[in-house]
Amino acid sequence: xxxxYDFSGELGRLEQQGLYxxxxxxxxxxxxxxxxxxxxxxxxxxxxxLGLAADPRLVDAFQRGAExxxxxxxxxxxxxxxxxxxxxxxxxxxxxxxxxxxLLFSTGYMANVGTISALLGRGDTVLEDRLNHASLxxxxxxxxxxxxxxxxxxxxDLAAKLATGSGKxxxxxxxxxxxxxxxxxxxxxxxxxxxxxxxLLIDDAHGFGVLGARGxxxxxxxxxxxxQVPILIGTLGKAFGTFGAFVAGSDDLxxxxxxxxxxxxxxxxxxxxxxxxxxxxxxxxxxxxxxxERLRELIARFRQGAEQLGLPLMxxxxxxxxxxxxxxxxxxxxxxxxxxxxxxxxxIRPPTVPAGTARLRVTLTALHDDAQIDALLEALSExxx
Numbered sequence: 001x002x003x004x005y006d007f008s009g010e011l012g013r014l015e016q017q018g019l020y021x022x023x024x025x026x027x028x029x030x031x032x033x034x035x036x037x038x039x040x041x042x043x044x045x046x047x048x049x050l051g052l053a054a055d056p057r058l059v060d061a062f063q064r065g066a067e068x069x070x071x072x073x074x075x076x077x078x079x080x081x082x083x084x085x086x087x088x089x090x091x092x093x094x095x096x097x098x099x100x101x102x103l104l105f106s107t108g109y110m111a112n113v114g115t116i117s118a119l120l121g122r123g124d125t126v127l128e129d130r131l132n133h134a135s136l137x138x139x140x141x142x143x144x145x146x147x148x149x150x151x152x153x154x155x156x157d158l159a160a161k162l163a164t165g166s167g168k169x170x171x172x173x174x175x176x177x178x179x180x181x182x183x184x185x186x187x188x189x190x191x192x193x194x195x196x197x198x199x200l201l202i203d204d205a206h207g208f209g210v211l212g213a214r215g216x217x218x219x220x221x222x223x224x225x226x227x228q229v230p231i232l233i234g235t236l237g238k239a240f241g242t243f244g245a246f247v248a249g250s251d252d253l254x255x256x257x258x259x260x261x262x263x264x265x266x267x268x269x270x271x272x273x274x275x276x277x278x279x280x281x282x283x284x285x286x287x288x289x290x291x292x293e294r295l296r297e298l299i300a301r302f303r304q305g306a307e308q309l310g311l312p313l314m315x316x317x318x319x320x321x322x323x324x325x326x327x328x329x330x331x332x333x334x335x336x337x338x339x340x341x342x343x344x345x346x347x348i349r350p351p352t353v354p355a356g357t358a359r360l361r362v363t364l365t366a367l368h369d370d371a372q373i374d375a376l377l378e379a380l381s382e383x384x385x
Contacts, residue, residue, distance in 0.1 A: 018328035018358075019349055029054035030241075032367045036344060042372050044362050045346040049210050049319045050291040051367035052241030052284060058277045065276030073269040077104070078258070081269035089275040090246070092282055097216065097234075097248040099226050103257055104246050106270050108205055108235035109135040111245040113142055114263030115233065116172065118256060119199065120145040124167035127158060127198075131180065134352075136172050136203055145170075152177075155188035162196040169196065175204035175218035176211070179353050179361060181316030183207075186218055190228040201231040208285075209239025210319060215285040215292060236274075240281040244270045291366040295319055298364045298373055305377040314359070322348070323360040323380070331358040334383055341379050 014020045027035040030053035034043045052058060065085060073081040086104055093102035105111035116139030120126055124145040128136060131152045140147045146166060151157040162169065171193045173184045186202065193200040204217040212220030219229050226232075231253065235245045247257060257264060285291075302321055306313045314322040325331040328349040335347035338360075349358045362376070 018332050024344075032365060032369075032372065034344065036339075039342075041339065041342050041344045042376070043344050044364070044368075044376060045344050046363060046365060047206070047238040048241055049206075049239045049295060049363070049365055050241065050285065050288075051365045052239070052281050055241060055281075055284070057284065058241055058280050061280040062273045062277040065273030066271075069272035069276075071271060071273070073271055075269070076265065076267060077269045078265055083269075083272040083275070085272035085275040085279075086269060089279050089282075092279055093234075093246050094248060096282060096286065097219075097226075097232055099232065099248040100251050101254040102246045102248040103254045103264065104244060104270065104275070105261075105264055106244060106267050108203070108233070108237070108245040109138075110263035110267065111233050111235075111247055112136050112203055113139040114261035115201065115231070115247050115257060116140055116170065117143040117262065118260040119143070119201075119231075120168060120170055125165040125169045127161050127165065127169065127171050129153065129173045129177075129184065131177050131354075132172060132174055133178055133203065133205070136174065140172060153182065153185050155185055155192060158189070159192055162192060162198060165196070165198065169198040170201060171198050172201045173203070174206075175202050176206035176318050176320070178206050178320065179322065179348055179359070180314055181318045181320030181322060182314075183211075183218060183221070183317070186222050186224060186229065190224055194228070199231065200229055201233065202229055203233040205233070205235040205238060205245075206318065206320065208234040210292060210295065213289070215239070236278050236281075240278055240285060242278040242281055243274050244278070295364060295366045298366070298368055298370075301370060302362070302364060302373050302377065305374065306380075309377060309381045311377070311380055319364045321362040321364065323362060325358050325360065326356055328358040331360060334360055337383050338376075338379055343376050343379055345376075 024036050030048050032043055034041055075081040090102045090104055112135035120143040122144045126140040126145045126147055128140050128149050130149045148161050150161050175184055207217035209215040211217050230249055232248045237243045331347035335345055338345050346361045348361045
């Protein structure tokens with residue numbers, strides 16, 4: 001088909017550049033072992049860090065929630081979609097994060113875009129880490145504020161840009177950077193925001209459940225208070241094993257978002273059964289500390305083994321362990337070769353990461369065993385990764 005609908009040239013260019021993405025079909029529940037396109041594979045690309053996505057207790061809570069509330073929520077929260085299950089989960093998340101209130105969003109992307117664009121407008125300034133997630137960047141652009149990025153995890157560069165901000169100023173950062181696995185320098189960010197009377201928003205999607213003694217994420221990890229990190233965003237589809245997202249903060253913050261966050265006001269609420277399953281997940285995250293302890297053991301084992309084999313891992317103390325390849329085609333080739341050996345490891349390429357920084361992104365969960373870690377390391381070594 002000619003004209004506007006002829007997309008073949010663009011698709012061909014993506015293929016030639018090693019940037020074409022293909023979906024694989026998973027049959028069965030999420031877990032360490034997956035049936036992928038009809039093959040059994042060891043899963044090293046999931047964000048299910050604590051191994052809760054298929055936990056029988058969550059499944060039971062989901063089923064009981066569906067029996068009580070049905071399958072769909074029916075509408076947006078502000079029409080008739082805000083159920084007792086949603087309200088109870090918001091209360092539990094507020095308590096978990098030591099904040100006055102929490103507000104549920106249907107996805108993490110919607111939470112980030114909706115929150116930033118509700119808090120800022122023309123004449124204001126948003127300062128974002130250069131490696132922030134796309135949803136944070138898009139939220140900053142959508143707000144219509146002056147948009148500036150500071151060097152990755154660089155408080156000095158942030159300080160220089162804070163000095164020239166106009167209007168209301170909001171500092172925005174990931175807590176754990178999803179493709180590098182490193183942590184934001186949160187104490188320094190909090191101190192700078194306070195010194196310049198700026199707002200501070202942290203998206204701790206990959207830190208909640210994993211970091212901190214009780215899974216409270218990067219804020220607990222650094223021992224900071226709600227006053228030092230006033231706007232906290234988290235997703236529920238990673239360590240919590242379910243779906244959706246939330247913003248936690250003050251009464252006024254949540255009330256403002258209810259009025260102005262377009263991705264909250266104008267979208268259907270998550271199914272109440274998901275909220276019921278998430279409350280169960282929240283209790284498990286808090287109480288079963290062995291999951292975080294086991295995950296830390298596996299991270300240490302993987303990094304020690306990689307060092308012994310000369311594999312050039314990026315610096316990361318989290319479950320995200322990137323192995324740089326530089327070249328997108330090489331990342332894809334290594335990922336495919338690992339799949340032939342029964343390991344599913346994602347090839348991460350631009351625009352997800354900057355040009356020239358393609359990588360394999362190995363993610364670990366509390367349910368991996370030592371033998372699986374060692375077997376992956378051996379395969380990476382044999383393939384010359």
